[in-house]
Amino acid sequence: MTNDDPTSSFYNDNAAVYATRERNLPRNRLDAFLAALPAGASILELGCGGGQDAAYMISCGFDVTPTDGSTELAKQAEALIGKPVQILRFETLDIEDAHDGIWAEASLLHVPRAALPDILDRTHRALKDNGIFHATFKAGEAEGHDTFGRYYNYPSATWLTAILGNGGWRDIKMTEADGGGFDGKPTKWLYVKARK
Template sequence: MADESTSSFYDDNAATYASRQRTLPIRRLDAFLSQLHPGSSILDLGCGGGQDSAYMLSKGFDVTPTDGSPAIANQAESFLKRPVAVLRFEDLDEEEAFDGVWAEASLSHVARATLPEVLERIRTALRPGGTFHATFKAGEAEGHDRFGRYYNYLSAELLSEMLGDGGWHNIVISEGDGTGYDGKPTRWLAVRTQK
């Protein structure tokens, strides 16, 4: 998490946030899973309510769900009926442990200055050739939303540059319109890349 106001929002609104009506990103999930062998190990980084993890588990993958908020992790644990580790992005400390890392709408909360280090931690956690997926709210300048949550609001160019500088391969970034928890129209960046 980037700052205290972001952490507080998720801790204070865990039940509402985790159980909200949310459309699964099926196309992105299937595209990500298609890059992996059946039964591959996946780290769900910032799993929220656990719905994406549940989908990947239902497809036979070995999923490790995590979230930076203890309260959100508890919600996901209740939903998934399995342990959900409390893990802040900057505390990820695995080496070649996963075939894939899924970070849907979570890394948006990492401070721009810290993001390269977090991306390197993710890269280290992946096995050679492993696949990484993430989505970010698009924008030009970092800031907070009306709930006080910090966002790094990246451009496709800046994200591509960060990943390229970090040694990632086969970087594919797409843009699309959607929404978020705040209900506002949102431009999203989706990236899929490999170690």
């Protein structure tokens, strides 16, 4: 997210409602991600939202560093998981070889298309060798906004695979599934797995 856009405003202004909404935990994706990591592995979560995924990963014995770009959402997540949430904007991620896994469930979909290669490079650098990356995106062919004014990059699987491949990612796997979102509209989702 950029600092001055309606996407950031939405999450800050609606943090309590968004964080406490009825949401099905993505158990299958979480379990598959965690199964690919060593026990107790270090995980960076990009965009923790209300903190439900972080809480689950922590309960499974993993060393999770939850982050979010929204100060208000971070407060909601802290209340749930009982540990600090780092305020982090994707474009300021600047660590190297620090984590075994990175979990970015429905967060990088807000990165402007032009900035996505840089953010994915930053993500790549933050992982240890052979580290595992998970992300989900709303699929499409062109960037746009939803009814709440939130920006989405809406990538196609082909477009996103090319960016990841050019960025040095290995073992790229991409699946598509129908689902929904906070706006209640039918959504085609892209589930991305890759390795450093």
